[in-house]
Amino acid sequence: MNYTTQMDAARKGIITNQMRIVAEKEQMSVETLRELIAAGEVVIPANKNHPHLDPEAVGKRCRTKINVNLGVSKDHNDYDEELKKVQNAIDMKAEAIMDLSCFGKTRDFRRKLIDMSTAMIGTVPMYDAVGMLDKDLKEITVDEFFSVVQQHAEDGVDFITVHCGMNQKTAERIKRNPRLTNVVSRGGSLLFAWMEMNKKENPFYEYYDRLLDICAKYDVTISLGDACRPGCTHDATDAAQIEELITLGELTKRAWEKNVQVMIEGPGHMVLTEIAANMKLEKRLCHNAPFYVLGPLVTDIAPGYDHITSAIGGAIAASCGADFLCYVTPAEHLRLPDVNDVKEGIIAVKIAAHAADLAKGIPGAQAWDDTMSKARVDVDFDTMIKLAIDPVKARTYYESSKPECEGTCTMCGKMCPARNMKRILAGEDITLNED
Known part of the structure; x- marks a missing residue:
């Protein structure tokens, strides 16, 4: 069946390749997406002459x-x-x-x-x-x-x-x-x-x-x-x-x-x-x-x-x-x-x-934050930096000021609450004054 635009296809019940790609990205059923496009509440801007477009x-x-x-x-x-x-x-x-x-x-x-x-x-x-x-x-x-x-x-x-x-x-x-x-x-x-x-x-x-x-x-x-x-x-x-x-x-x-x-x-x-x-x-x-x-x-x-x-x-x-x-x-x-x-x-x-x-409450949004929070509580700076919205700047900041105590940063050093809570909850002692 022929169609002129994404909206035309949606109204005719046609699922386009662009719709399939977008539905997967949005964690949405392709039928729900089609209905939203047909109603004009969602658009997929995708000119027929844009060959390398990754549709959104x-x-x-x-x-x-x-x-x-x-x-x-x-x-x-x-x-x-x-x-x-x-x-x-x-x-x-x-x-x-x-x-x-x-x-x-x-x-x-x-x-x-x-x-x-x-x-x-x-x-x-x-x-x-x-x-x-x-x-x-x-x-x-x-x-x-x-x-x-x-x-x-x-x-x-x-x-x-x-x-x-x-x-x-x-x-x-x-x-x-x-x-x-x-x-x-x-x-x-x-x-x-x-x-x-x-x-x-x-x-x-x-x-x-x-x-x-x-x-x-x-x-x-x-x-x-x-x-x-x-x-x-x-x-x-x-x-x-x-x-x-x-x-x-x-x-x-x-x-x-x-x-x-x-x-x-x-x-x-x-x-x-x-x-x-x-x-x-x-x-x-x-x-x-x-x-x-x-x-x-x-x-x-x-x-x-x-x-x-x-x-x-x-x-x-x-x-x-x-x-x-x-x-x-x-x-x-x-x-x-x-x-x-x-x-x-x-x-x-x-x-x-x-x-x-x-x-x-967009699907997947909270998961990103939760994964970052898990890396913080684990004092896992490599993972935190990889997850950052700007990993380059995050790493530059972290590496520009090296802490005395490995696994911390120069804000808290040995007083790092994440590091110390992790150790205390694991039944270990913490020391703050030793070299």
């Missing part, structure tokens, strides 16, 4: 997945450095990589990225349009916008972010309700500007069915972008954000009518007490479609440490229903991240994702 699921009852952003800008366009970031992300088992390049030979890099990557690949075609078409934003035509989307789909991109909810109605809401940080979404701001300069509707909203037809042909998952995500805690959960979210819910249903898989993108910046309500609001308004969040960053005052402000919010968001976390690096708001920034961002978001999986 995003959504209900699945492990919280993470995304790594990278790509060049006009001011920093070293593609070799970006490829190092890519390899770093793959080695650290990030489930997704988004190429946000907006300058130069983006297609060459994108094709190389897709060819080498087992992780799912996402892009924002709007970023690429200005550079690839080499035209002023105002002069880009509707057909040209869609030609960029078509190219990304042909190349094998698994999911695309398109800010379809930034329509004329939403734009008016922004103008009538001034925000402290206006529109901070790069793609959203570009579309807002194009609409204002041309006095026209957002082409991706006006011709949404055309976008869906491209996605259906290649099984590209559409990530409905949050152009109105709050760029500071002051702007969180305001009229523009909610206006757009309602629109995204309507667009989700239209996509499902064509068997196109959908994710919803969310905030942004917001204080701790608003996160849970925002997760519930998205799930309700967008019919339980998977939710993909940037952060949320829980305070605005920590440039250089926003991987931490983001991880705090991300852990809470995912524990309250978010399914997919986009990492934030220490360089956020300051510059294009370097290779080390990328690593720091990945580690922070992986911690957040796992913390949320523990709270959600």
Whole structure:
């Protein structure tokens, strides 16, 4: 039996190879997974032209997945450095990589990225349009916008972010309700500007069915972008954000009518007490479609440490229903991240994702922690280091300060409670003052 997308297959009762792989990873029956995909509550972003993809699921009852952003800008366009970031992300088992390049030979890099990557690949075609078409934003035509989307789909991109909810109605809401940080979404701001300069509707909203037809042909998952995500805690959960979210819910249903898989993108910046309500609001308004969040960053005052402000919010968001976390690096708001920034961002978001999986009771999450705890009570540093989320850093720290007493660390030495309790419970004496 033929099918166009993973959702189409699921609705026809077909179990795809991707579903089998994912079901095993998620410790879920393949029939349960199929039902969740058919309902739109889980997606498997898997472009038909991505040959080496190791498929992953995003959504209900699945492990919280993470995304790594990278790509060049006009001011920093070293593609070799970006490829190092890519390899770093793959080695650290990030489930997704988004190429946000907006300058130069983006297609060459994108094709190389897709060819080498087992992780799912996402892009924002709007970023690429200005550079690839080499035209002023105002002069880009509707057909040209869609030609960029078509190219990304042909190349094998698994999911695309398109800010379809930034329509004329939403734009008016922004103008009538001034925000402290206006529109901070790069793609959203570009579309807002194009609409204002041309006095026209957002082409991706006006011709949404055309976008869906491209996605259906290649099984590209559409990530409905949050152009109105709050760029500071002051702007969180305001009229523009909610206006757009309602629109995204309507667009989700239209996509499902064509068997196109959908994710919803969310905030942004917001204080701790608003996160849970925002997760519930998205799930309700967008019919339980998977939710993909940037952060949320829980305070605005920590440039250089926003991987931490983001991880705090991300852990809470995912524990309250978010399914997919986009990492934030220490360089956020300051510059294009370097290779080390990328690593720091990945580690922070992986911690957040796992913390949320523990709270959600995801199969296998607690077992990892329990195995680490067993190694600690056994004072087995080799096993502890192997189990660490960053084994390289853990070993570097441990070996940089050698203890006097073997089998301990320099924090406690012979007073190590794990070592001493193990010996006392085994009926042995302990000595603290002897050499």
